[in-house]
Structures are given as structure tokens and as C-alpha cells.
Amino acid sequence: MNRRVLLPAEDADARRMSSGLPTRAACDVSDEGERTELDFLRETAEHSSLSDESLDLAQLAELVFPQLRRHVRAEQIVLVSAGRDKSACLVGRPLASCGAARLDARTCTTLVERYRGSVAQQPWIAHHRAADGNWPDAPAGLESFVLVPLCHRRVVVGWLLAVNSHGTAATAAAAPDGHWSTCGFGTREVNLLRATAAILAAHAANVELLHEKEQLLLDTVRALVNVVEAKDRYTSGHSERVGLYAKELAAATGLKESVCNRIYLAGLLHDIGKIAVRDDVLGKSAQLAREDLDEMHRHPEEAWSILFGLTALDDILFGVLHHHESWDGTGYPDGLRAEEIPLDARILAVADAYDAMTTNRPYRCALSPAEAADILRQGAGVQWDPRIVAMCVSILPTLCEIRESHHRQPPPVRRGYRMIHDELAATLLRDGDTVTTP
Numbered sequence: 246m247n248r249r250v251l252l253p254a255e256d257a258d259a260r261r262m263s264s265g266l267p268t269r270a271a272c273d274v275s276d277e278g279e280r281t282e283l284d285f286l287r288e289t290a291e292h293s294s295l296s297d298e299s300l301d302l303a304q305l306a307e308l309v310f311p312q313l314r315r316h317v318r319a320e321q322i323v324l325v326s327a328g329r330d331k332s333a334c335l336v337g338r339p340l341a342s343c344g345a346a347r348l349d350a351r352t353c354t355t356l357v358e359r360y361r362g363s364v365a366q367q368p369w370i371a372h373h374r375a376a377d378g379n380w381p382d383a384p385a386g387l388e389s390f391v392l393v394p395l396c397h398r399r400v401v402v403g404w405l406l407a408v409n410s411h412g413t414a415a416t417a418a419a420a421p422d423g424h425w426s427t428c429g430f431g432t433r434e435v436n437l438l439r440a441t442a443a444i445l446a447a448h449a450a451n452v453e454l455l456h457e458k459e460q461l462l463l464d465t466v467r468a469l470v471n472v473v474e475a476k477d478r479y480t481s482g483h484s485e486r487v488g489l490y491a492k493e494l495a496a497a498t499g500l501k502e503s504v505c506n507r508i509y510l511a512g513l514l515h516d517i518g519k520i521a522v523r524d525d526v527l528g529k530s531a532q533l534a535r536e537d538l539d540e541m542h543r544h545p546e547e548a549w550s551i552l553f554g555l556t557a558l559d560d561i562l563f564g565v566l567h568h569h570e571s572w573d574g575t576g577y578p579d580g581l582r583a584e585e586i587p588l589d590a591r592i593l594a595v596a597d598a599y600d601a602m603t604t605n606r607p608y609r610c611a612l613s614p615a616e617a618a619d620i621l622r623q624g625a626g627v628q629w630d631p632r633i634v635a636m637c638v639s640i641l642p643t644l645c646e647i648r649e650s651h652h653r654q655p656p657p658v659r660r661g662y663r664m665i666h667d668e669l670a671a672t673l674l675r676d677g678d679t680v681t682t683p
């Protein structure tokens with residue numbers, strides 16, 4: 246009679262013995278093996294530590310799966326993501342896979358869909374002995390599997406699937422029917438999968454928290470920038486564009502992603518000091534007089550005063566402070582020259598000048614990108630870093646695309662509390678309920 250065997254991992258060894266499968270003792274287990282497994286877990290935990298260049302969940306899985314597959318003697322290891330709606334615990338797509346492509350992506354997803362209810366509390370292990378035909382509806386190529394949820398604080402973020410245990414050649418030869426799959430997965434393999442799943446789940450949660458923190462910082466910075474730009478309608482969108490241009494220039498210069506992101510943030514905040522500049526100077530539509538210029542030139546140091554002390558913004562301070570320095574030493578506030586000027590500030594200076602030239606001002610119309618590039622070329626080695634100017638000219642089409650695609654969205658029309666309440670009331674009354682006005 247056909248029989249499917251689906252066992253909780255804790256009972257796996259005992260059931261295997263009663264089923265005539267080799268015991269754990271028959272498998273190639275040794276102290277050396279335990280040590281290398283501990284090494285594997287330590288290395289996995291180290292890889293999961295967060296840094297500027299943090300790996301996302303899929304990248305970490307790709308990194309550790311080859312070793313994991315070797316330790317648990319699986320043909321294939323797959324990480325299947327949870328769906329977008331985590332509360333409904335939906336199954337998403339495979340994020341990472343290692344080893345023979347025994348099961349395709351669709352089959353992996355189907356398998357998880359079918360057994361995810363069973364793994365809510367503990368991992369499950371399923372054996373199929375091809376010789377007995379005891380699992381008639383097993384997907385083609387599937388002999389055995391272990392399914393472990395990636396669970397952090399009761400939220401399932403994915404599933405770890407180990408497919409087809411193969412053991413060592415000696416173990417396979419000793420199996421009753423000589424078929425490698427009869428070695429099966431045991432408690433040791435399942436425990437290692439559970440430990441790995443726990444590290445991956447914690448890593449996924451940490452990455453999400455980090456992204457939330459970064460987004461909060463970015464939203465706060467944009468709110469600050471809006472305060473400055475609300476004072477001067479001619480600079481609307483300028484800070485965002487300078488940030489985007491500077492990030493593109495940094496990437497073209499070959500700087501790593503974390504530095505490009507830092508320069509983008511510095512671009513957003515480069516003129517934050519204008520909050521402290523007198524409104525009558527900021528709003529002047531004519532060329533500025535000498536005393537007005539003096540007032541305006543205070544803004545980099547004002548920015549320093551505003552941002553100093555915000556630990557999360559420590560590494561953008563010098564870019565913001567020195568974005569008006571000049572390559573020949575005639576800039577402000579410190580008259581730095583050439584490479585004395587921080588690289589972030591040299592990049593911001595070119596991005597800032599390019600955007601200012603290609604934007605309408607009350608006293609002149611915007612220059613074309615080509616005209617602005619000509620002026621930058623003329624000022625290379627005088628006002629601006631010649632290497633950054635050359636880079637800017639070489640990526641001019643990209644900068645044009647950024648300007649084309651970046652149109653600042655107006656804030657949404659504010660909806661009053663009364664309007665929202667009336668809409669809710671209408672919906673409830675339509676559904677036969679009543680609503681009480683607070």
C-alpha cells in the first residue's frame with residue numbers, strides 16, 4: 246500500500262530506525278564534523294553583522310548556502326520568500342538556490358504552499374523511498390526534504406528548503422536498497438537548518454530595521470529641506486537635483502555605493518544654512534549687493550551649526566561646509582585650495598553650479614546643458630576640480646535625464662477631518678451601520 250511519510254524532525258531518527266532506514270550512527274558523523282558546523286554557524290553570524298555594505302537576505306543566503314548544503318548533505322538548498330502581505334503568511338518566490346536544480350522555482354513554491362501550515366511550530370522532514378513508491382504524489386525528482394520557517398518575533402519572512410539528502414558514498418552503499426536517498430535527513434541536519442534559518446530571519450529583520458531607520462532619516466532631511474525651499478521659490482527642487490547629480494558624479498568617479506549615498510544626503514542638505522539667511526536677501530530678485538553677498542556667504546557655516554551634533558549626519562558635515570570653496574583658493578568659508586577641499590565638497594560644487602546654471606533665476610533664463618558644460622570647462626582648474634568637471638561633461642545625457650524625470654510633486658491637497666468623517670459615515674450607513682459623531 247502506498248504511504249507518504251511526513252515526520253516531525255524530533256522523531257526523525259526513531260522513525261527511521263523503525264522504518265528500516267540507517268540510524269544516525271550509520272551516517273558519517275564525527276567531532277570534526279561538529280566543529281566545522283560550529284565554524285559554519287559562526288561565519289554565517291559574522292556575515293550577517295550589519296555594516297555600510299550590508300548584504301540583503303538573498304545575498305547572505307547565496308553566500309552561506311554552498312557550505313550549508315555540504316553540511317546537511319542536500320542536493321539543493323532553496324530560500325523561498327514570504328509574500329508581501331506577511332500577516333497572511335503568503336508564499337513568495339525563491340530568493341536563492343544552491344546545488345543541483347532538482348526542483349524548479351514553481352515546484353519549490355508549491356511545496357512550501359502545501360506544507361507551510363505544518364512548519365508553523367516546528368520543521369518537518371519528509372522521506373520518500375523511491376523503491377517503495379510510498380509517496381505517489383511527490384514532485385518529480387523529489388526524494389526527501391526538510392522545510393524550516395524563517396521566523397522572527399512570530400513573523401515568517403521565508404522558508405528554508407533542503408531537497409534530497411544524499412549522505413556519503415559509504416553510507417549510500419550501506420543503505421538497505423542501495424539508494425542514496427535512504428540515508429535521509431536526521432536531527433543533526435535539521436538542527437543545523439533551524440540554526441541557519443534563525444540567523445537568516447534575524448538578519449532579515451535587522452536589514453528591514455536599518456532600511457526603516459535610513460528612510461526616517463531621509464524623510465526628516467527632506468522635511469528640513471522643504472523649510473529652506475519654502476523661503477525661496479526659485480530654488481524649489483534644487484537640493485534634490487544637486488543630491489541626485491552629485492550621487493551620479495560620485496558613482497561615475499568610481500566611489501562605492503555607501504559613499505555615493507552619503508554625497509546624495511550632503512547634496513540634499515548643502516544649503517540648509519539658508520534657513521538662517523535674512524528673508525529679504527534670500528528673496529531678492531536682483532543681483533546681490535556686497536553686504537547681501539556677505540549675508541548669503543554665512544550659509545555654509547550656519548549649516549555646520551545646525552547639523553553639528555546630529556551623529557547620523559557626522560560624515561556629511563565637511564561636504565556641506567566646504568561646497569563653496571574654489572579650486573584656486575578664492576572660495577569660502579576657509580579659502581581651501583585644490584585637493585585640500587574634501588572630495589564630497591568638490592563634487593557638490595560642480596553639481597550645485599550645473600543645476601544653478603540650468604535653472605531659471607529671477608535675473609536670467611536657464612542655460613542649456615551644453616552652455617553650462619562650456620562654463621564648467623572654462624572654470625576647470627580655476628573654480629572647480631578639473632577631474633570632476635570632465636566627469637560631469639561625460640555624463641551630461643544622464644544629468645539631463647535626471648532633470649527630465651525629476652519633477653517635484655506638489656503636496657497632496659489637504660483633506661479636512663470633517664470630509665473624512667462624512668465619507669466614513671456614508672460608507673457605514675450604506676452598509677446598515679450607524680455612526681456617532683465624536
Ligand SMILES: [Fe+2]
Nearest residue numbers: 515516568569
Ligand atoms: Fe550653497
